[in-house]
Each structure stands twice: as structure tokens, then as C-alpha cells.
Amino acid sequence: MSAPAGWEAVIGLEVHCELRTATKLFCGCRNEFGAEPNTHVCPVCLGLPGSLPVLSTAAVELAMRIGLALHCEVRPSVFHRKNYFYPDMPKDYQVSQYDEPINVAGYLDLPDGSRVGVERAHIEEDTGKTSHVGDTGRIHGAGYALVDYNRAGVPLVEIVSEPGITSATQARLYASELRAILVASGASDGRMEEGSMRVDANVSVRRVGDLELGTRCEVKNLNSLRSLSRAVDHEIGRQVAIVEGGGRVEQQTRHWDEDRGCTVTLRSKEEAYDYRYFPEPDLVPLAPDAAWVEDVRSSLGPMPADRRRAVVALFGAGGASDARADQVATVVELGLDHLVVAAAGAGIEPALALARTANEAAADAAAAREVDPAAYTALLQMEQRQELSATQAKAVLAELVTGGGAPVEIARRMGFEALAAGSLAEVVAAVVAEHPGEWERFCGGEAKLAGFFTGHVMRRTEGKANGKAVAAELAKLQG
Amino acid sequence: MTVGLTPDRAEASAGGAEPLSARALADAVRRGERRASEVVEEHLAAIEAVDGELGCFLTVTADGARRRAAEIDAEVAAGRDPGPLAGVPVAVKDNLCTTGVATTCASRILEGWRPPYDATVVARLAEAGAVMVGKTNLDEFAMGSSTENSAFGPTRNPHDPSRVPGGSSGGSAAAVAAGLAPLALGSDTGGSIRQPAALCGVVGMKPTYGTVSRYGLIAFASSLDQVGPVARSVADAAALFDVIAGHDPRDSTSLVDVPPACGPAVGAGVQGLRVGLVTELTDAQGVDADVRSRVAEAADALAVAGATVDSVSIPELRFALPAYYLLAPAEASSNLSRYDGVRYGLRVDGDDVADMNARTRAAGFGPEVKRRILLGTYALSAGYYDAYYAQAQRVRTVIIQAFARAYERFDVLLAATTPGTAFRLGEKIDDPLAMYLSDVCTIPTNLAGHPAISVPFGTDSAGLPVGVQILAPALGEPVMVAAAAVLERAAPSTPVPRVAAPTLATAGMPAVGGAR
Numbered sequence: 001m002s003a004p005a006g007w008e009a010v011i012g013l014e015v016h017c018e019l020r021t022a023t024k025l026f027c028g029c030r031n032e033f034g035a036e037p038n039t040h041v042c043p044v045c046l047g048l049p050g051s052l053p054v055l056s057t058a059a060v061e062l063a064m065r066i067g068l069a070l071h072c073e074v075r076p077s078v079f080h081r082k083n084y085f086y087p088d089m090p091k092d093y094q095v096s097q098y099d100e101p102i103n104v105a106g107y108l109d110l111p112d113g114s115r116v117g118v119e120r121a122h123i124e125e126d127t128g129k130t131s132h133v134g135d136t137g138r139i140h141g142a143g144y145a146l147v148d149y150n151r152a153g154v155p156l157v158e159i160v161s162e163p164g165i166t167s168a169t170q171a172r173l174y175a176s177e178l179r180a181i182l183v184a185s186g187a188s189d190g191r192m193e194e195g196s197m198r199v200d201a202n203v204s205v206r207r208v209g210d211l212e213l214g215t216r217c218e219v220k221n222l223n224s225l226r227s228l229s230r231a232v233d234h235e236i237g238r239q240v241a242i243v244e245g246g247g248r249v250e251q252q253t254r255h256w257d258e259d260r261g262c263t264v265t266l267r268s269k270e271e272a273y274d275y276r277y278f279p280e281p282d283l284v285p286l287a288p289d290a291a292w293v294e295d296v297r298s299s300l301g302p303m304p305a306d307r308r309r310a311v312v313a314l315f316g317a318g319g320a321s322d323a324r325a326d327q328v329a330t331v332v333e334l335g336l337d338h339l340v341v342a343a344a345g346a347g348i349e350p351a352l353a354l355a356r357t358a359n360e361a362a363a364d365a366a367a368a369r370e371v372d373p374a375a376y377t378a379l380l381q382m383e384q385r386q387e388l389s390a391t392q393a394k395a396v397l398a399e400l401v402t403g404g405g406a407p408v409e410i411a412r413r414m415g416f417e418a419l420a421a422g423s424l425a426e427v428v429a430a431v432v433a434e435h436p437g438e439w440e441r442f443c444g445g446e447a448k449l450a451g452f453f454t455g456h457v458m459r460r461t462e463g464k465a466n467g468k469a470v471a472a473e474l475a476k477l478q479g
Numbered sequence: 480m481t482v483g484l485t486p487d488r489a490e491a492s493a494g495g496a497e498p499l500s501a502r503a504l505a506d507a508v509r510r511g512e513r514r515a516s517e518v519v520e521e522h523l524a525a526i527e528a529v530d531g532e533l534g535c536f537l538t539v540t541a542d543g544a545r546r547r548a549a550e551i552d553a554e555v556a557a558g559r560d561p562g563p564l565a566g567v568p569v570a571v572k573d574n575l576c577t578t579g580v581a582t583t584c585a586s587r588i589l590e591g592w593r594p595p596y597d598a599t600v601v602a603r604l605a606e607a608g609a610v611m612v613g614k615t616n617l618d619e620f621a622m623g624s625s626t627e628n629s630a631f632g633p634t635r636n637p638h639d640p641s642r643v644p645g646g647s648s649g650g651s652a653a654a655v656a657a658g659l660a661p662l663a664l665g666s667d668t669g670g671s672i673r674q675p676a677a678l679c680g681v682v683g684m685k686p687t688y689g690t691v692s693r694y695g696l697i698a699f700a701s702s703l704d705q706v707g708p709v710a711r712s713v714a715d716a717a718a719l720f721d722v723i724a725g726h727d728p729r730d731s732t733s734l735v736d737v738p739p740a741c742g743p744a745v746g747a748g749v750q751g752l753r754v755g756l757v758t759e760l761t762d763a764q765g766v767d768a769d770v771r772s773r774v775a776e777a778a779d780a781l782a783v784a785g786a787t788v789d790s791v792s793i794p795e796l797r798f799a800l801p802a803y804y805l806l807a808p809a810e811a812s813s814n815l816s817r818y819d820g821v822r823y824g825l826r827v828d829g830d831d832v833a834d835m836n837a838r839t840r841a842a843g844f845g846p847e848v849k850r851r852i853l854l855g856t857y858a859l860s861a862g863y864y865d866a867y868y869a870q871a872q873r874v875r876t877v878i879i880q881a882f883a884r885a886y887e888r889f890d891v892l893l894a895a896t897t898p899g900t901a902f903r904l905g906e907k908i909d910d911p912l913a914m915y916l917s918d919v920c921t922i923p924t925n926l927a928g929h930p931a932i933s934v935p936f937g938t939d940s941a942g943l944p945v946g947v948q949i950l951a952p953a954l955g956e957p958v959m960v961a962a963a964a965v966l967e968r969a970a971p972s973t974p975v976p977r978v979a980a981p982t983l984a985t986a987g988m989p990a991v992g993g994a995r
């Protein structure tokens with residue numbers, strides 16, 4: 001959806017992504033989701049007096065991967081302390097990058113052809129997690145709170161887009177494309193539901209043609225792509241209604257209430273923190289040398305946009321039709337595009353390879369990613385040679401994805417032994433000979449009788465015959 | 480790292496190694512001539528006898544010390560070498576983390592907290608065979624120059640218990656001066672080792688920033704803090720430095736290169752050394768006439784020993800004190816945020832988390848700590864950052880450049896350590912600015928990250944110890960201790976402290992002096 005007529009939305013997204021390192025950003029504790037509370041902690045990530053941070057090289061490398069995948073410039077950078085009191089934060093300051101971030105000035109190409117600028121992608125540490133314990137289940141009225149510091153010090157990269165997004169749809173597309181890049185670069189698992197990718201949206205509105213930006217609000221607590229697009233839509237509507245009603249939008253941080261489907265005030269501008277940023281004296285400036293940057297760059301595989309282009313290119317000069325664009329996006333997002341490319345390279349019709357992958361293999365993408373591309377191609381060859389019907393091919397594919405193995409073997413095990421072309425011709429000829437009247441009418445132009453003959457052939461072959469192959473035999477007999 | 484096992488030649492010529500020196504004790508223990516247990520008992524008895532009056536220690540770790548001493552004796556009996564500081568009692572400033580032993584920073588807010596880990600320097604001491612006898616008093620969170628800012632009561636100067644020992648490492652300096660331990664660890668952010676060493680008549684050394692690990696040192700101002708030795712002789716201080724110095728992968732600001740060993744340099748002398756007498760740190764307004772005279776005599780002594788001494792003016796140093804009092808509080812305001820009542824130490828309950836934080840901090844911090852948190856918070860606030868914090872950082876750069884120019888002409892610099900000698904308890908406690916001026920001669924080296932050492936050099940007219948300071952460029956510790964040792968040998972004798980261990984009193988002399 002886009003803004004109401006006469007209005008335009010200006011949206012920027014801040015995406016926090018947890019890096020998939022083995023250890024935390026500044027200590028050797030394990031970076032693992034879902035462990036018993038406060039089991040992955042040490043003096044450093046608990047911020048005990050006297051402890052000091054030591055920067056994880058692995059985290060820096062993953063941050064560079066993200067930056068390079070987003071076409072950013074990797075620069076010498078400095079860590080700062082962001083000071084504010086919060087019980088989740090063991091030191092009561094967060095170590096982050098401020099005015100000298102590691103990645104700057106990149107961009108992200110979306111599947112719809114638009115490009116969104118990426119202002120920066122910087123490294124920072126995550127906080128712990130508080131759970132309020134009490135009768136109401138809400139912060140107010142909670143009897144007490146428990147804090148789990150397992151997540152404290154987990155490495156994050158915050159990716160800040162330029163305010164160049166204009167609709168909820170585009171915002172959602174940006175977030176999903178970014179997630180695909182985070183996964184493809186190996187930097188993150190991109191799981192929004194586990195909080196390993198978290199999105200905040202800065203939204204403002206202005207009348208079409210206005211150059212001046214409206215007052216923006218930051219919307220937090222967007223835990224899914226669906227929440228993101230709903231919240232942005234709601235916020236655009238809310239702000240337009242305020243201005244059209246003669247009011248002024250107040251600069252606020254707002255909370256998305258998923259159940260009520262609206263945003264509510266979290267804090268106003270006056271309540272905003274003064275973070276008193278200053279350079280973190282316990283860390284030295286970070287200056288990855290050119291060789292390291294180039295190493296990381298060359299180890300990056302192709303990104304989703306490149307991979308979509310590669311799949312589209314299989315369809316030749318005309319490219320894939322719009323109808324197939326969704327299938328292309330799906331196989332790339334699910335990391336199955338290599339199967340399409342491998343099959344097409346071995347002579348499979350690109351349309352067949354894409355359809356089977358986007359529809360059938362996609363049903364269990366995690367398992368399908370593990371399938372041997374050669375076996376996958378062999379299966380599609382059997383279908384293309386009409387040794388298997390479409391229905392049979394889908395059944396074998398499901399088996400191949402879950403259990404692996406050779407498609408020929410799977411087909412035999414499932415009783416899909418294809419009829420040899422010669423024996424099919426014999427069966428068709430026999431059926432034709434047994435029904436001379438129908439055959440005469442068929443040859444006289446009653447095309448619907450093809451179904452009659454096919455049905456008989458199927459019955460006689462116990463369904464093993466391929467419909468297309470039967471049609472071909474009938475055509476042959478017609479001369 | 481090894482240290483000389485035999486008394487160095489300089490000391491021998493000056494009448495033999497002081498029998499209570501750390502090196503002599505370690506030497507005797509390693510040879511099996513003395514038992515560590517006996518050495519430790521002697522010092523525990525001295526603490527028992529006089530620390531009630533001095534208040535050097537916040538915690539005496541008698542049981543742990545006895546256990547450790549027995550282990551060392553067993554090692555020696557088994558033919559193993561327990562290390563260069565075998566059996567030497569060491570007092571540790573109570574802002575260094577010690578496993579299972581209360582570590583308070585002399586603050587109510589950390590009362591009762593027992594760290595689950597050892598500071599790297601504490602671990603290195605143990606590896607070298609040293610025995611920790613206790614944790615020493617300090618100004619709360621090392622903020623102060625008199626040790627009066629301790630939440631647990633002041634430490635008194637062994638030379639005159641009505642006077643302060645200086646600070647913030649006042650407990651460590653007084654303990655060493657009184658013979659309660661031959662060695663102590665202090666920390667120096669703006670002079671906190673050298674100033675109390677000067678006021679107590681002992682040697683105090685601030686190493687080059689990054690040579691000694693800060694891991695486990697509870698931070699005051701991270702970019703300035705450095706752990707260093709307090710001892711009764713330059714050679715002992717050098718021996719302790721050699722044990723605690725070295726790269727630590729747990730401190731990102733720790734230098735990777737191994738710092739040069741100081742022990743072997745102690746007797747090197749100053750022949751041909753170019754010494755600059757820093758006008759701004761000697762003749763500055765507020766420096767006592769007695770102190771100025773001692774510094775002039777020290778300059779003469781270096782010249783007599785073969786150095787060339789010239790005056791040098793470094794006018795930029797006048798900006799060091801104001802810059803320091805923006806930078807150090809700014810870092811402190813952030814470093815001390817974590818004392819919020821959530822995880823450890825004091826908690827005063829409140830209506831909600833913010834109220835609990837506020838009440839805890841109001842009750843847990845003393846007035847000087849609060850003053851610096853406020854100063855630092857202000858210096859970092861939106862709209863003031865450039866005028867204060869950023870400007871102070873620029874001053875810091877200017878001071879580093881000014882020192883660099885001076886070190887083109889001089890190998891080391893000579894200066895007063897403090898403008899005056901030990902003042903009376905209560906004399907400056909209500910005048911923070913007067914108190915801050917106590918560190919005017921020591922602060923510049925912290926801003927530059929350079930090493931400096933204070934050596935006792937005679938007394939004022941009232942018989943109170945005076946300290947003079949040798950400053951050196953980064954990693955210049957060897958040449959610095961060589962010059963300091965020359966001053967130590969040339970120094971007029973320093974009186975035995977009025978309140979001291981019986982052993983020290985009967986030995987007749989602390990380490991310094993005696994060469995007259």
C-alpha cells in the first residue's frame with residue numbers, strides 16, 4: 001500500500017541483526033540463543049568492575065561481509081560509549097559505533113527494481129533481556145523483574161537505510177531483501193521471531209511536492225515483516241489524519257501494538273536520552289587493512305540480486321515473464337536457485353526447473369538446500385523425457401528432498417517404473433485396434449476422444465503411462 | 480622476566496642491601512635461608528601492631544597469606560624456584576580485583592562484593608611467588624590526593640599521624656613506608672602513586688600507559704589509569720615492575736611489545752645523560768621553597784654523577800590540570816554508571832528501577848565521587864561536549880607534542896613530585912581545588928601516557944619527606960630508573976617513620992639514603 005492521494009511517506013529503516021559468531025563481541029562466552037538464563041556469562045559481559053572488552057575479529061569480519069554485500073565502503077572506525085541507565089545493560093552504557101562507523105554509503109537493490117541507499121552499517125553490542133514477573137504480565141504491576149544476561153554482549157550490526165523508502169510495501173520488500181542478504185552473506189540467520197533481526201521504522205509524511213520533511217516518529221517492536229508493513233501503514237495513516245485535521249505531528253518514539261493494530265506513544269522528544277557519546281577508551285580504533293577487506297570481499301558469494309539476475313538469464317533474451325518473477329524471488333530467497341541453475345545447465349527447460357523448485361522443493365526449503373544438484377537434475381530429466389508423469393515426478397521429488405538417494409531408485413521403489421517407449425506404443429496400438437469406431441471418429445476430428453483412448457491406456461498400464469506420451473503415440477498412429 | 484638475585488653493586492657500595500628489601504627477602508627465601516612463613520608472620524605481626532593507628536589496610540588476608548607462604552616453603556623444600564618475589568609480602572590497593580577477597584574501592588557501593596577473578600597484576604604477583612598480605616585503603620574509586628575520601632576512614636602518614644599520606648594510593652604508600660610490606664601495588668591516574676610516595680618518603684612509579692595490564696583494575700579514568708609499584712628502593716620498584724609488566728591479551732590497550740626490563744638498568748648511572756629541569760613543574764606558583772631547594776639539589780646531584788642538566792620550559796603543561804579535570808571525570812562518569820544496585824554491591828530499594836538506581840547511588844557514593852560524576856556528565860552533555868571534552872582532548876594532544884619536543888633535547892626530565900609535603904588531615908578536604916592542585920606536577924605525564932617515578936630526596940624544614948620526580952618518554956623506564964637510583968644514592972637521609980614496624984625501626988633505616 002502507499003500513502004493516501006496527495007501525500008507521500010518518507011521512511012527509513014534501522015535494522016539490528018545479531019551476528020552468527022561462535023562467541024560474543026568482547027569476551028569468549030558462547031553466542032547461543034535459548035540457553036538456560038545466565039549460563040553464558042563472564043566478568044566481561046556482566047560488566048563486573050575491572051573487566052575489559054577485547055574485540056572479536058570474527059564479528060568484525062561478519063560486519064564487513066554485511067557492509068560489502070551492501071556495497072558499502074569499509075572504513076577505519078572507532079567505538080563509542082552510549083551512556084544510559086538500563087538494567088538490561090550491565091555497564092549502563094552500550095559500546096557502539098557513532099560518528100565513525102565501519103561501513104558507510106552503500107545501497108540495496110530491491111526485486112521491484114528500486115534502489116534504497118544504506119547510510120551505514122555499524123557494530124555494537126546487544127543488551128540482556130528483562131522479564132517482569134507478576135500477576136498482570138505487564139511492566140506496571142509486576143512484582144519483580146529477572147534479567148538474563150546471556151544476550152548481553154552478543155555482536156550486532158545496525159543497518160541504517162537512507163530515508164528513501166516511500167511505502168509500507170517497499171519497506172517490507174527492503175526488510176525481506178536485507179534479510180536474504182544477511183543470510184546469504186553468512187552473517188546472520190535472519191530470524192525475526194527469535195529477535196536475531198529487529199526492525200525499527202522512522203516514518204514521516206508530507207504533501208506531494210513539499211520539499212521539507214515532516215516530523216518523524218520512530219516505531220519500535222516490529223517482530224515480523226507483516227508487523228512492519230502494518231505498522232508503517234498505520235503510522236502513515238495516523239500522521240496524515242493529524243495533519244489533515246489541522247494538527248502537528250509530534251516527534252515521538254512509538255510502540256507497535258500487534259494485537260490492537262496501532263502504534264502507541266513510548267516517549268516524546270522531551271524524554272529522549274542524552275546519550276553522552278564519547279570514544280570508548282578501553283578499545284583501540286579499528287582499521288581493517290586493505291588486504292583483509294579484499295579477502296572478505298572475494299569470499300562473498302553472489303548476493304540475491306545477482307542470483308535473481310542469473311535465474312532470469314536462463315530464460316534468454318526476453319527474460320522471465322512477470323508471472324515468473326515471484327518464483328524467481330522465492331527460489332533465491334530460499335537459497336534454492338542453484339538447483340534451478342544446475343538443472344537448466346544440464347538441458348532442463350528453465351520453466352520446468354523453476355516451477356518444480358519454487359513450488360515443490362520450496363515446501364521443505366531447509367532439506368531441499370541439502371539435495372545433490374545432480375540427483376535433482378536427473379529427476380527433472382526423467383520428467384522431461386516423460387519417463388515420469390508430473391504427478392509422479394512431484395512424488396519422487398518429495399522423497400528425494402526428505403531422504404535423498406537416486407531418483408531412478410526412488411521411482412522404482414514407489415512403483416513408478418516408467419513404460420519403455422516401445423511398450424507404450426504397443427499398448428496404444430492395441431487399444432486403438434479394439435475400438436475402431438471411436439478411432440474413426442477421432443481421426444474424423446472429434447478431438448475430445450483423445451481422453452477416451454488415454455483413459456483406456458492408463459487403465460491397462462495401471463497409471464504408469466505418461467499422458468503426453470500417449471497423446472504423442474496417438475498422433476503418430478493418425479499419421 | 481628475571482631480576483638480579485644478588486644485591487646490585489651500587490647498593491653494596493652504599494653499605495649493603497637493606498636487609499628488609501624485597502630482593503633480599505626473596506633471595507633469602509629462594510636459597511632456603513629464610514622461610515616465607517616466617518617473613519609473612521613478621522609482617523602480619525607488624526600490621527597487627529601498628530595498623531590500628533595508621534589504617535593502611537581495609538582487609539588483611541592473614542589466612543590466605545599463611546597458606547601461600549606455606550606453599551612457597553614447600554616448593555623451596557622440594558627444590559623448585561617459587562619465582563623472583565618468593566615469599567615477599569605485598570600490599571594490594573583495594574581497587575584491584577582479588578578472587579574471593581572483598582574489593583571495595585573504599586566505597587560503600589561495593590561493600591561486601593567479592594570478585595570472582597584476579598586482576599592480571601595480582602595473578603602475576605602470585606606467579607612470581609609474592610604473598611598478598613592485604614588490601615590497602617584509598618580515596619574512594621581512587622579519586623583524591625589524601626586518602627581522606629575513603630568511606631572506611633582515612634589512612635595516616637607514618638611520619639606524622641596527624642597528617643595525610645597523600646592519595647589515592649595512600650594505604651599502599653603508608654604501608655610500605657611503615658614497613659608493613661616491602662612492596663605494594665598502587666594505581667596512578669593523575670599522580671595517585673607518586674604523590675603519596677613523595678608524602679610518605681618511599682619510591683612510587685607510574686609506568687608507561689599500556690605496559691602494565693589494567694584487567695582487574697577497577698576503572699576510574701580508563702585512558703589515564705595505570706598500575707605501578709610502591710617500594711622502599713628504586714631497585715625494589717624496578718623488580719616489581721618487571722614482574723607486573725608485559726602484554727595481556729585481556730587488555731586491548733596493553734602494548735604488544737614486551738617492555739624493557741628495569742632491574743638490570745638500576746645501576747647504569749647517568750654519565751652523559753641529558754636531564755631537563757622542567758620550570759613549570761618546579762618553580763610554579765604554589766611549589767614550596769623547601770621542595771624547590773630539594774629539586775635544585777637533586778639537579779646538582781645528577782650533574783655531579785655525570786649528567787648534563789639544563790632548565791627547560793614547557794609552557795603547555797599549565798593546561799594539563801584543567802584538561803585532566805575534564806577528561807578524568809568524563810570517563811569516570813561513564814565507568815561508574817554500572818554501580819546501579821542491579822547486580823552487585825549496595826542496593827537501596829525504590830519505587831521503580833530508576834528510583835532504586837538513584838537511591839543506591841545517592842547512598843553508596845561519597846561527595847568527591849558524586850562531584851566528579853557530575854563534572855564528567857556535564858562535560859559530555861549535548862551542547863557542551865565540544866567546548867569541554869573535545870577541547871580537553873585537543874589540549875592532551877598539545878601536551879604530548881610539547882613533551883615530544885622536550886625529549887628531542889633531553890633523555891629524562893626532572894621535576895618536583897608535589898608542590899608541598901604532607902598536609903594535615905582535614906586541611907584541604909573542604910577545598911577541592913586546593914586538593915586538586917596537589918597533583919599539578921604529576922598529571923602531565925598521565926595525559927601523555929609516559930612513565931615517571933618519584934624518589935624521596937630529603938625533607939622540608941619540618942622533617943617531612945620530599946619527593947622528586949624523574950619523567951621519561953614512553954617506554955623509557957630503564958633510563959628513568961637509572962637516574963632515579965642515582966638520586967636515591969645521593970639523597971640526604973630520610974628519617975625513620977614515627978609509626979613503623981619494629982623490624983624497620985631496629986634496622987635503623989628505610990632503603991633510601993645512608994650514603995652520606
Ligand SMILES: [Zn+2]
Nearest residue numbers: 027029042045
Ligand atoms: Zn562473557
